Amino acid sequence: MIVILAEKPDQARKLASPFPHTKGNGFLSIQSCKEFPNGATVTWAIGHLVELKEPEEYRPEWKKWDLATLPIIPGQFEYKVSKDKAKQFQTVKKLLKEADEIIIATDPAREGENIARLLILMAGCSKKRIKRFWTSSLTENAIRKGFAELKDGKETIHLFHEAQARQIADWLVGMNASRLYTLLLQQKGIRDVFSVGRVQTPVLKLIYDRQKEIEQFRPEPFYELEGQFTVKNGTYRGKLNKRFSSLDELYETVRPDITKEQQTYQAVIKSVRISEKRTPAPKLHSLSTLQSKLNRTKKFSPTKVLELVQSLYEKGYVSYPRTDSQYITEEEYTYLQKHVDQYQQCLGIHVPIRSLQPSKRYVNPEKVSDHYAIIPTEKVPDTKAFETFSSDEKEVYYEILKSALAMFMTDYVYDETVIITSVGKQEFVTYIRGSEPPEIIQSKGVQN
Structure with a gap:
């Protein structure tokens, strides 16, 4: 039995979509087909189902915040299943136990590897045969190609080790520095709890410094002739x-x-x-560039933009929204190229096409990690579908369409x-x- 492990339910649905399948409770069953002669089962995490234990779960005396117990450094770090996700973990564990082969199909990056490997570890299945599905594109052709060209699991296990190092570093800094600064400040009469993080605190300092620069800025007049x-x-x-x-x-x-x-x-x-x-046309949109553009042109807040793109993503009209990439792979470019006329019809425009050959300004697999840029999907809304869009959703969808179409157009000369x-x-x-x-x-x- 082959078990395919996805990161999220929507990712699992896309992985199963090219093949005949049925829905189960916490999994999808792929029927016998060319790629899976004996069928397969797709199941999923819900983000991080497994997390590091709290200090008191190692030693009872570590529950109390006390300077005398610092630093807290467990002899060996241990993991536990998140309480609110225990039901899905039991489903995943049961399927992994029954598997002859496990295919990791989480996001092709460090955190995706971490999510999958920890589930396999907690299920006691680390010694089973493991393969790695490796593609950031979830078009039908890319999915079929990915399953036809699976990597050996040993090729990507280093990503799991990297993720563990990051996770443990976060835990050590967070658990120790938060207690240290909170207790020291309490000695000064400040009763709040102060959260200190490996990334959180340096970023907060950068924001603070920038705010101070703004507050202390004094305009200086100058003259030009x-x-x-x-x-x-x-x-x-x-x-x-x-x-x-x-x-x-x-x-x-x-x-x-x-x-x-x-x-x-x-x-x-x-x-x-x-x-x-x-x-040349601007690069494709990442989440931050899309938020910036729509804030400037439509006064939408970043939170509102994310909610609108998420809604369009769940309806199947745009790609995954939480991405920091402005690039796509050849797979996405191919389907975008095929739908250029339909996208133009959606916008009610017709523009000359410069070239249908991909440019590295937009198409560069080396710069795509977990997710590619935000682009329209192959599912193009018809008139009836457009009626279900709110006016704000239309604005966001139009901006994503324009961004994708622009890469086919001639340079502004x-x-x-x-x-x-x-x-x-x-x-x-x-x-x-x-x-x-x-x-x-x-x-x-x-x-x-």
Whole structure:
């Protein structure tokens, strides 16, 4: 019997979706098929079903917060099943006990490995044959390919060891430093409990430092000198590439060439350089970039964006939301390419497609770990489905669609003209986009 271990229920459903299957209580049964001639069972964790024990579970005297007992360092770290997840653990344990082969199909990264290995360890099944399903893409083709190219479990066990080191380090810092600082501060008359964490506390310090910088910021005025230049065919403006802390400093610097009293000067166009510039489409969205964009354009809070994307994800229209990646793999690119016309119909637009060849700006498997960027799925909503979307869900879905479509479009191409205009020894710089400058600038002498 083959048991496939997923990280979450929705992940289990996607793993089983390419194959004929039925639903059980805490698992899915895959029927006999080409990939699984004898069938298989997919079960799942609910995040971390297994966690490290509390100090008092090692020694009763460690329950009381006392400086005399610090540091708390168990001789050997032990694990326990989370009380609120015990029912699912029993289901997983029973299935693992019955398994001849276990396929770990949790997220392909350190924490995914940790979740699966701890379950296998707690079920007493570490010596069974273990294979590793390794892909961050959960399209049908990627799932079939992943099961056809399983890794030996020994190839990824180092990730479990890394995760254990991280988990134990968190425990040691949290349990000891929290008690230490709380007890020391209580001696100073402060009665609160202070939580100290290996990552939490340094991050909190960075936030505190930044807030202090903002509170203590004092704006300092500065001055710039700008000129308006008149030529035969129009006018343009230029600016000195200098900033001055006072008007006196400004005039002292430019006095040999420009005075307060005189208003017009003879100026000379020293150079005109025209170059072609290209701006590619922005990268695909991670959760943070999507939150930032929608906060800026729609005033949605980060929490609201996450809730809306989660809702769209649960409906099957966008990929997993909690991702820090802005890249996808070839598998996602292939299905996005096939649905370009449908995505455009959803937005009611038609744009020229630059190329259907993947660019490393967007498609880079090496930069995809647990999850890839937030993109639309192969499930494209029809008119009836759109009616079930709230207005805010539509805004979020449209933004994700635009982000995905943009990577197929041509770069934004424009001419940038840089004009250097001199007044005595002072040089004013002008930057202009578009074709206007060559039409304006047709003489070497100008007046201001």
